[in-house]
Amino acid sequence: MSLYRDTGVVLRVHKLGEADRIITLLTRRNGKIRAVAKGVRRTSSRFGARLEPFCHVDLQCHTGRTLDIVTQVQTVDAFAAPIVGDYGRYTSACAIIETAEKLVVEEDAPAMRLYLLLVGALRALAFSDREPGLVLDAFLLRAMAFAGWATAVRECARCGAEGPHAAFSVTAGGSVCARCRPAGAVTPDAGTLALLGALLHGDWDVANAASEAARRESSGLVAALLQWHLERQLRSLPLVERRAPRARATSE
CATH class of the missing domain: 2.40.50.140 (Nucleic acid-binding proteins)
Incomplete structure (x- = not known):
């Protein structure tokens, strides 16, 4: 041995x-x-x-x-103590580790990039003040990219034409141009596409400034993408607590 x-x-x-x-x-x-x-x-x-x-x-x-x-x-x-003491962090962390386990199908398969991404996501949940839902969606988008399912945000998922494009298709893998738009494609708000791009590339200034509507819509698209690629729904994802953006202090 x-x-x-x-x-x-x-x-x-x-x-x-x-x-x-x-x-x-x-x-x-x-x-x-x-x-x-x-x-x-x-x-x-x-x-x-x-x-x-x-x-x-x-x-x-x-x-x-x-x-x-x-x-x-x-x-x-x-990581465990600060995560399990907060319901929003806990449910997001459960979805994160369940996704990591599903994406590495074979035991002993190389997964260093996913491991580093997982550690970074749990560290953000445990020790930062970022919204757990944003951390979760950022992890899911990047984890899918590592698995070969990168979400197209600015370019067309089918022909590669530069955008931004108005339509978004889960089955196509992201944004699609008018010529490639398949049946069933949706038209998300421009703020939603900007948020998806920010989460994918780590632009937290843009992500933190996103509206509640954009966060809600982007979370739905990310969940649909993950379910499409995994061909199943995560058991923990419906339990995730989604919080509204914190009110910003204003000065007269």
Whole structure:
């Protein structure tokens, strides 16, 4: 049996026997792995609290016949506490880790870019004042791009003609010009398309200034795109709490 060490984010836990758990993680070098944490459910366990969803850990495992075995765990970032204490952050984080798990289909598949994106999204939810819904939509758009499903915002998704274009088609993969517009395409507000572009490219000044209507419409489009590409709906996405933009202070 060989030992290996990696950093990863806990995506899911399952009970195994009376005291063990199967831990699913997205790691930096080894992609998605499933490992057994022995005795982790006992109150005397040395690293039980470190192997909960949203935890960013440095761990050592040794390979087994079917599942690897966790032998050491150290906390890298304590994301869980500030996330689970806020319903909006918690539901957004649940949708984020569920998406990460769905996008890495095969275990041990390379996923460093998605891992770095996942860590950045959880850090923003845990330690920044950004709206959880915006962080979630930004993660989903970028994660789909990493998976090969980049959303066309300014150019036509079919012919590549420069925009901006008025129509948006989920089945086509984003904005479409008048010539390529398929049946069922919608006409979102210009502010919605600007918000999608800002979330995709990390322009948070534009994203934070977006109206409530633009945020609501963009969230619907992002959810529809993700469902179209995954061919299923995330279980956690309908539970996400969407907040209105914070009122801006004005001075006379």
